[in-house]
Amino acid sequence: MLSITLNVNGISRKVDVEATTTLLDVLRDRLGLLGTKKRCEAGDCGACTVILDGRAVASCLILAVEADGRKVLTVESLSNASGELSPLQKAFIDKGAVQCGFCTPGMLMSAKALLDRNPHPTEDEIREAIAGNLCRCTGYAKIVEAIMEVSRRG
Amino acid sequence: MATTSTLTAVGRPFERLDGERKARGQALYAADIELPSMLHGRLVRSPHAHARLLGVDPSAALAVPGVVAVLTAKDVPGRNAVGSRGVQDQPILVTDHVRFLGEPVAMVVAESVAAATQGTAKVKVDYEPLRGVFTPEEALAPDAPALFERGNLCHQARTRRGDFDAARRQAALVVTNVYRTPMVDHAFLEPHAAVARPDGGDAVTVWVTAKTVHPMMDEISRILGWPKEKVRVIAATVGGSFGGKPEIPLGCLVALAAVRTGRPVKMVYTREETFQTSAKRHPYVVRLTHAMAADGHILGLHADITADAGAYTTESRAVVGRAVGHCAGPYYIPNVDVEGRAVFTNNPAPGAMRGYGVPQVAFAHEIQMDIIAARLGLDPVEVRLRNVLKPGLPTITGQPVLEGVGAEACLLRIRELLAAEDATDPCPPQGVPDRNGELLGWGVATFYYGNGRTAVEDVGRARIRREADGSFTLFVGVPDVGQGSDTILAQVACEELRVPWPAVKVISADTAHTLETGPSSASRVTVVVGRAVQEAARRMREFLDSGGGADWRPGDPLPEMAAEYRTDSTSLDKNGQGSPYGTYTYGVQAVKVGVDPRTGKVAVRKVLAAYDVGPIVNPLLFQGQVEGGVTGGVGYALFEGIRLTEGRVANPNFHTYLLPTALDSTAPVLAETVESHDGAGPFGAKGIGEPASIPTAPAIANAIHRATGGRFFELPITMEKVYRALRR
Numbered sequence: 043m044l045s046i047t048l049n050v051n052g053i054s055r056k057v058d059v060e061a062t063t064t065l066l067d068v069l070r071d072r073l074g075l076l077g078t079k080k081r082c083e084a085g086d087c088g089a090c091t092v093i094l095d096g097r098a099v100a101s102c103l104i105l106a107v108e109a110d111g112r113k114v115l116t117v118e119s120l121s122n123a124s125g126e127l128s129p130l131q132k133a134f135i136d137k138g139a140v141q142c143g144f145c146t147p148g149m150l151m152s153a154k155a156l157l158d159r160n161p162h163p164t165e166d167e168i169r170e171a172i173a174g175n176l177c178r179c180t181g182y183a184k185i186v187e188a189i190m191e192v193s194r195r196g
Numbered sequence: 197m198a199t200t201s202t203l204t205a206v207g208r209p210f211e212r213l214d215g216e217r218k219a220r221g222q223a224l225y226a227a228d229i230e231l232p233s234m235l236h237g238r239l240v241r242s243p244h245a246h247a248r249l250l251g252v253d254p255s256a257a258l259a260v261p262g263v264v265a266v267l268t269a270k271d272v273p274g275r276n277a278v279g280s281r282g283v284q285d286q287p288i289l290v291t292d293h294v295r296f297l298g299e300p301v302a303m304v305v306a307e308s309v310a311a312a313t314q315g316t317a318k319v320k321v322d323y324e325p326l327r328g329v330f331t332p333e334e335a336l337a338p339d340a341p342a343l344f345e346r347g348n349l350c351h352q353a354r355t356r357r358g359d360f361d362a363a364r365r366q367a368a369l370v371v372t373n374v375y376r377t378p379m380v381d382h383a384f385l386e387p388h389a390a391v392a393r394p395d396g397g398d399a400v401t402v403w404v405t406a407k408t409v410h411p412m413m414d415e416i417s418r419i420l421g422w423p424k425e426k427v428r429v430i431a432a433t434v435g436g437s438f439g440g441k442p443e444i445p446l447g448c449l450v451a452l453a454a455v456r457t458g459r460p461v462k463m464v465y466t467r468e469e470t471f472q473t474s475a476k477r478h479p480y481v482v483r484l485t486h487a488m489a490a491d492g493h494i495l496g497l498h499a500d501i502t503a504d505a506g507a508y509t510t511e512s513r514a515v516v517g518r519a520v521g522h523c524a525g526p527y528y529i530p531n532v533d534v535e536g537r538a539v540f541t542n543n544p545a546p547g548a549m550r551g552y553g554v555p556q557v558a559f560a561h562e563i564q565m566d567i568i569a570a571r572l573g574l575d576p577v578e579v580r581l582r583n584v585l586k587p588g589l590p591t592i593t594g595q596p597v598l599e600g601v602g603a604e605a606c607l608l609r610i611r612e613l614l615a616a617e618d619a620t621d622p623c624p625p626q627g628v629p630d631r632n633g634e635l636l637g638w639g640v641a642t643f644y645y646g647n648g649r650t651a652v653e654d655v656g657r658a659r660i661r662r663e664a665d666g667s668f669t670l671f672v673g674v675p676d677v678g679q680g681s682d683t684i685l686a687q688v689a690c691e692e693l694r695v696p697w698p699a700v701k702v703i704s705a706d707t708a709h710t711l712e713t714g715p716s717s718a719s720r721v722t723v724v725v726g727r728a729v730q731e732a733a734r735r736m737r738e739f740l741d742s743g744g745g746a747d748w749r750p751g752d753p754l755p756e757m758a759a760e761y762r763t764d765s766t767s768l769d770k771n772g773q774g775s776p777y778g779t780y781t782y783g784v785q786a787v788k789v790g791v792d793p794r795t796g797k798v799a800v801r802k803v804l805a806a807y808d809v810g811p812i813v814n815p816l817l818f819q820g821q822v823e824g825g826v827t828g829g830v831g832y833a834l835f836e837g838i839r840l841t842e843g844r845v846a847n848p849n850f851h852t853y854l855l856p857t858a859l860d861s862t863a864p865v866l867a868e869t870v871e872s873h874d875g876a877g878p879f880g881a882k883g884i885g886e887p888a889s890i891p892t893a894p895a896i897a898n899a900i901h902r903a904t905g906g907r908f909f910e911l912p913i914t915m916e917k918v919y920r921a922l923r924r
Contacts, residue, residue: 076228077221081385082467086850089385117221127219135215138816141824142678143218144225144385144435169858176850178383178436179678180820181827182858183865 046110050075051119059106066090066101068109069116077117077147088175091148092116098155100174117147120154129195130154133188141179149175153189162193205690205697206879209816212683213702214433214676223433226389226405227464234391235264237453237463238312240302240319241473245542245843246328246341247294249321252302257318262311265457266319267303272452274421278444279509280411280547285344286508288419288445288452294323295343295507296544297843298473300445305453305461330842332481332502332539343507343540350505350538351513353520355592355772358531360487363496367487371568375560376910378837379479379504381471382549383855386435388443388465388474392454399426402451406431406442407677408715409705419448420455427451431675431705438828439548439717440475441677471848475547476838478503478515478538480556482523484564487531492574492582496531497592499523501557505538506545512538515546518650519553520772524592525561526603526644526782527583532592534772542843548717550828551886554645555893559911562641562894566901576898577611580642585782587874591644593768595775600873602808603782607642609806609870610784614638617788617804626905634790636801639898641891642784646777647876647883648720654763654778656720656728657711660689660700660736661756662745668693668700668736670729673713674721675705679885680817681721685729687813688878692733711758719781719883722813723876724763730878731759763876778876781887783807785826787895788863791903796919798900800830803892805867810875810882822867822888829892831856835912 043058050073057072066083069075069092078101079089085100092101093115101114120128130153133139140146149172156163156171163171168189169182177185217223242249254266269276269291276291277284290301304315329335335348342348364370392402400420404412409429417424434441446463453461465474480503487496501519505512520536551558569579584607585591587599597603623636630636648654659671670689676682682702689700703709713725735757739745745755763778788802803826812818835854839846847853875882897908906921 075221076224079225079385080227081387082850084467084849084851086467087385121220127216131216131219134219135211138209138212138820140212140215140218141680141820142384142386142434142436143214143223144678146218147221150219169862172858174857176383176385176855176857178385178438178828178855179824181823181825181856181865182861183823184820186858 044107046107048109049113051115061107063106064102065104065106065109068106069101075116075118079144079147088152089145089148091151091175093151093155096155096158098152117150120150129192133191137184137188137191139180139185139188145175145177149177149185157193157196161196165190203691203879205687206813207811209814210683210687210697212680212817213686213698214682225386225435226391226403226432227387229391229403229432229462231391231393231460234460234462235305235307235457236309236312237303237305237450237461238309238316239300240304240316240321241298241300242290242294242323243297244294244323244325245297246326248324248326249290249292249294249301250324251322253320254302256320257304257315260311260315260318262307263304263315264307265305265453266315267305267453267456271456272419274419278415278419278448280511281514283509283513288448296542298469298544303449303453305457328542328843330541330543330840332504332541335539335541348540350509350540351516352537353517353772355520355532355534357592357594357771357773360496360498360531360533363531364487367495368490369488369571370485371488371564371571372485373564373567373909375482375563377480377556377559378911379546380477380832380836381838381853382438382440384436384438384440388446388470389463390447390450391460391462392450393460394454394458400451400454401428401430402447403430403432404442404447405434406675407437407717409675409707410673410712412442412444412447413707415444416448416451419452428708434675434677437677437716438550439552443474467850468848471853472845473544475510475545477549478546478553482557482560484560486564486568488568488572492572492579494527494529494583497524497529499534501536503538504543504546505540506543507540508545510545510547514650515548515553519557521593521650521776522554523557523561525558526585526642528585528589529592543840551890552718555832555890558641558643558890559894559897562891563897566898576640577607581607593776594773598874601782602870602872603644605870606782606784606806606808609868610640610786610804613804614786626902629793635793635903636788636790637899637902638786638788639895639902640784640786641895641898643887643890644780644782645719645887645890647723647779647781648763648765648777649714649718651765651768651774651776653765654720654724655714656724656761657713657758658725658728658732659711659756659758660732661754662736663754664750668695670700670702671710672702672704672725672729673710674716674725677716679821680814681716684722684813684817685726688726688729689733692730693737719886722881723779723883724761726878726881727761727876728759731761732757735759779874779882781807781809781882781884783887783891785891785895787892787899789896789899789903791900791918793922796915796922798834798918800863800896802863803865805865807867807869807887808872809869809884809887810872810877810880812869813881818884819867821884823865825888826865826892827856827861829889830861830896832911833893833896833913835914837912
């Protein structure tokens with residue numbers, strides 16, 4: 043067992059992990075943050091996307107020990123302290139970007155990472171940013187629209 | 197657009213009821229469910245596609261720290277056979293005969309997933325490998341090893357009407373081609389998962405990811421040998437279905453393990469397990485012969501359809517049953533001779549997938565129509581217009597098309613839209629690159645799709661309760677699989693109750709609280725379940741309007757109304773004649789492609805669609821279905837396909853089985869509806885789930901032909917195939 047400290051959604055969390063434990067498993071199994079979804083465990087689908095020190099990453103490909111001392115943001119961080127939805131979450135709902143919802147948390151985190159570093163992306167930049175997040179329901183059009191909408195208002 | 201202007205809830209683009217929960221990451225899918233002292237299951241799966249199972253020795257696995265139990269077929273107390281639609285031929289754990297690679301032979305139950313996985317490696321299994329059959333042709337050969345005592349022919353179905361041979365003799369033109377479509381995966385992102393909790397010693401609750409819960413309850417009760425009342429099945433949030441789910445053996449196995457160990461049990465399939473062992477879309481070989489009059493009328497159709505059913509029946513009978521009735525397309529054809537069959541092989545068993553046997557035959561009949569048009573010197577839309585079904589004409593099953601159907605109107609609208617495109621942004625002639633170096637072309641495809649289950653009386657049921665605070669709760673047996681059915685049904689209820697949106701809360705898919713109402717499939721929920729919801733709401737409104745419930749006091753039972761709706765569909769005779777569906781959705785898609793002549797890469801540039809789908813209940817969800825359906829169709833057309841080697845899936849993950857990404861799916865999808873009045877559904881609405889996807893692949897194939905001159909008779913039309921065709 044190795045002891046690590048993660049800053050998760052602004053709160054410092056100390057956990058003991060195996061050398062092989064992934065960041066995804068720490069978030070889900072140890073910290074109970076089930077919004078981050080687990081599917082392919084190979085970095086193919088993007089359902090487990092979180093933001094690590096400002097960059098969107100597939101948390102199934104990051105070992106927990108690699109995240110030691112770093113800042114992690116999950117979908118649970120998006121709403122504000124009083125529980126109000128972020129503009130990005132609202133736009134996903136309003137524009138119909140959510141269907142089955144399984145890709146939604148990862149999609150939101152990829153979109154947030156993009157908008158944080160580039161508040162006014164082009165459509166191509168949006169599509170590039172979410173190209174690692176698979177969605178089988180929507181055909182992506184409404185997801186791209188939702189991100190564009192936030193960028194226009196932001 | 198069909199009019200819903202006098203309505204206040206139906207026809208409005210309301211946000212979905214579960215949107216906020218999903219956007220917060222709070223929606224719990226089956227794999228997210230955690231219960232105290234829960235155990236975890238993993239399966240020992242056969243490495244052989246066809247084998248005798250000689251013995252299973254669990255002793256070494258039981259010695260692995262953390263392993264609690266190892267279950268084999270001997271531990272199944274009830275009848276070890278599950279299936280769908282009345283055919284139960286699949287064991288949840290193999291008894292003696294392995295029929296596909298990855299079939300479960302034992303389940304290891306342990307304190308952790310890691311211990312269970314370790315345990316599976318220690319279970320000793322003796323097999324005697326048998327020769328396998330991996331194509332329908334091999335399976336039907338006289339010396340083929342049989343999967344079942346009754347042989348390898350799973351099912352046969354016919355549609356016959358008029359005299360095809362006479363039509364053929366009169367024909368000015370006869371066109372015959374063979375079309376092949378691959379096995380494809382639903383590829384919903386959510387894993388197959390289930391959790392079971394024992395409730396005392398004689399009851400169990402099971403959470404599944406599923407399009408239907410009541411049949412799952414029936415299967416579990418038979419496996420356990422328990423009465424149904426002792427089994428409660430609840431759909432957790434469902435992460436996509438597209439016809440797939442539930443994985444019946446999975447739900448049964450966790451229930452059995454929970455009952456055996458007395459503790460909650462969870463099992464989640466890996467992505468590779470899902471690809472190797474769960475249901476898919478059937479691969480088809482379709483041979484079509486059209487007998488044509490010189491003026492472009494279809495005189496007769498002969499069709500021969502063979503589907504690979506894989507190792508068990510699952511839904512193959514009904515899939516082939518639907519295909520033989522839909523293989524003509526939405527055209528009037530007086531003389532028809534169609535035979536379809538499903539054949540057992542040692543491949544993973546396909547099941548239901550968006551379109552239920554129809555995307556395969558639509559690929560065939562719509563390329564035929566384009567070839568016929570070219571041979572007769574007619575415009576592709578024109579040849580379709582000359583044959584399209586109109587009110588009063590019979591389909592090939594002899595069902596008269598209802599008054600108010602707008603199939604012809606869809607074609608006329610697409611013709612107008614294409615003329616406008618041609619005026620503003622014309623494509624260069626075939627084979628000539630545009631200024632960007634791309635070969636361009638439009639292709640069209642038409643389809644129709646019977647709403648509801650085939651040739652059975654389809655039943656919808658619903659219940660509405662008025663709560664103490666004056667709001668309403670709607671109870672429906674179908675899960676929202678992601679398409680938004682909870683929202684659609686709540687809109688119907690709100691409209692009929694004449695209450696403001698969203699005064700109706702929905703509880704769906706819990707066998708303890710909802711009535712059996714069939715699956716969330718067959719494009720039936722809006723139509724069949726929707727009508728039951730409308731009727732229950734009407735009864736509630738009339739009850740309240742007439743003063744009912746006015747004297748209600750706290751402590752009294754809450755006022756409640758239930759209703760049932762039955763379609764007026766009929767069974768089919770031995771020639772496949774009858775009225776198998778209450779209503780049909782009709783439509784046309786036109787797709788523009790750009791082909792890079794240097795590489796053969798095909799990009800979809802624009803999609804136009806016209807639908808006869810009745811009034812739209814929720815335009816936002818409608819557009820979502822069409823965009824998602826088209827994107828699925830693009831994958832089917834251009835790159836998706838399960839590659840099998842002697843029953844082993846060679847591309848069992850998302851880096852080898854590629855799905856369309858946001859970079860592949862850039863074309864605008866402009867969908868319109870035409871006026872139509874035949875809908876049996878609430879306020880005339882019809883189903884869109886499957887119709888969204890069916891015409892896309894043939895429209896793309898026809899567009900590639902228009903752009904390049906290459907004809908493709910087999911899906912997927914990969915870059916390599918297009919490149920080779922361009923070099924010829």
